[in-house]
Amino acid sequence: MDAQINFYKRDFKKAKDTLLKYINDFEGTSKAIKLYYLGKIEKHFGNEKAATTYFKTIDSIVSSTEDPFDEVKDVYQQLIISSILEDDEKEQIDYIEKLIYYDSVLSSEHENIANQAVVAYDIPDLKRQKLKAENQLQAKNIYVALIAILAGLAMLMGLYFYMRSRKMNTRLKLLMQGSEMGEEKTKTITEHPSSVPEEIRKDILEKLAVFETSEGFMSKDLDMYGLAQQIGTNTTYLSTVINHYKKISFPTYIKDLKIKAAINQLSKNPDLLKYNYQGLAEVFGFKTGESFSKAFYKKTGVYPSKFLNELKSR
Structure with a gap:
């Protein structure tokens, strides 16, 4: 509790020290809440990578316990932003789905006008954002598949030209040695055309x-x-x-x-x-x-x- 008080007093350093000292004494949702404040503190100091690590740990805990808390919506909003910056449409879609789901869970638990407003305006926007991310992911997958196909074709073409060049050099060597290229090997003819006497x-x-x-x-x-x-x-x-x-x-x-x-x-x-x-x-x-x-x-x-x-x- 002291850590949270210090956080809201904006004494972030003291709040962080306290949280780090006692974080291992908590588990489940209680630990997730403490991690949320650590993530916000790191974000305040500009440590985006450390903040994202805390938020992803919270995601693991909430996904395991199925026990969301009010601040979890902010957690997923931060993770969505992080996935957009990382150009990771798959994570973005996953976090949007979780935000929509946990928002509906929390909204049903706290049925009030404010939460209904979130459902009416934020959720449709999130769904549009999810659809956009899905389309981008599909386009990227098609692009990656095309690149893979082209790379495979390039390798095959390279191998073909290499083998052809090697074969041609062998023939050239034989040609320079006086061998007749393309000559049919002498065969004993046992059958003769009956149409010619x-x-x-x-x-x-x-x-x-x-x-x-x-x-x-x-x-x-x-x-x-x-x-x-x-x-x-x-x-x-x-x-x-x-x-x-x-x-x-x-x-x-x-x-x-x-x-x-x-x-x-x-x-x-x-x-x-x-x-x-x-x-x-x-x-x-x-x-x-x-x-x-x-x-x-x-x-x-x-x-x-x-x-x-x-x-x-x-």
Whole structure:
């Protein structure tokens, strides 16, 4: 009682000393009331953190005992303000709900005009404040979820580009060592296309082997009809043989031959490294620099720029 008297006399230091000396002698609601005065004293001295700690301890006691006292409304008002300053919508909603609940409990115990006025004006405002906090919390949760998703996507993208870069560097290393990238491994063919007579099939394969060692495939205008005429067959037989034995289409077959030649000649002739993509396209039988670049990457899995830069550095 002396401590409370000193508090109202504004002798805060003396009130605090007394309260701290005897606080452990109390429990339950009596202790909560003493803690309330300690919280108010700390707030008077500007110690907001210490005041909030006292008020949160009171919240724990009241939640446990379900025995509110008149000043508990001020406690929750202070905790609401603290949660707003801390930008903690979840705590804010919790404290508003408790303030509304304990205010209704205390109002029913003290039915008078003043308390009815609080219910009529303060409670609706608190409910609006609670709804606003709930909306803010929901928006924040959505924002956090989006950030988490974006972070996850960024990590996946980073991993993807890292693995792709690592794979490309491995291919580049093999390419520099002279390995043919994108080449089909030799397999024993046990089945043959029945639509192509055996004698014609063997003749086409022999002539294709000769064609692959020539530079006839460097022509920009070479098409299946032209090659069929060169080796003395028709386009149906030629297409069937290439698809079956080379495991690729005719356009890819020709592009791959050009890229293999490009890799070989670029590795041996430093003068070619001075050319841009369009110049290299002219040399190796492509119509545009873009078509040369795409064919090179598809065949080797390496961007031509990386291959050329590696050759230049060596």
